[in-house]
Amino acid sequence: MNMDKSKILNLIINQLRADLSVLEQAVEIARDTATHADCLGSSKYETMGLEASYLAQGQGTRLLAVERSLVWFKSLECTEPTSTIALSSLVDLVDDTGDSQMLWLAAEAGGLKVRYAEMEITIVTTRSPLGRALIGKEAGDDLQINIAGNSRHYEIHSVY
Template structure:
């Protein structure tokens, strides 16, 4: 990870992305709700399921809107601290890992929104949480430490190259 990486910039990019995702999903949820409640979609017989299907879609989208809203609040309330070697990697840290094959990845250990990917300069940063095996094993580690995780009986080893 280059020295110019600033985790506050990465945090701002994550918050901006969550705001965009929330806005898009709120509009989609509103549209699904309007479809589900439109008078033309009232079932005329037991085989007419368009309104029911639209209702399921609207309910699922409403749940997803709430999930993103909660993620956004958690990131907005996240207090970033300077990396402390004695505490090791904690939520809010930006980490570069290197796999056994030499490939590197940048990870932001966040409170939520696992799997969210953001572009920062020429780097793709992936948000992970402590609920994932990799995130759980990262907590407390420092530069130079190795992490081994097993997923579906396949073992992978990573080296912590950098932590901010």
């Protein structure tokens, strides 16, 4: 299969931009809610303002993560693929039941999914057990990892 990594990279960047826009709005709404006079409780049992401030903080943390991911992906240059898996490799991985999955190995945005040519591509970071296990492997290699106490076996079908 022909994989145009530059098109996939653009899909990832566009998805991150869309996520960033939604998160910016969510942070603004949560901040406004947390500071609105109607949310400031008159007793210690009225905690809507406090809960909204926690939400605003969480949304703000997520916003920073998406901004960091966007910067990382925008800095990538699509180079010729190598046979060894490294950051920004696109990997076709097949599990022991024959199910295939496409993964983009990245430093940021783990779990993000984009659709390309009728398939779903999932971003996996090197902070995950699967991402760590992929580094340095090549097409045809097998790998076995433990995820949440379950042993998983994979074969690397292709590297782009």
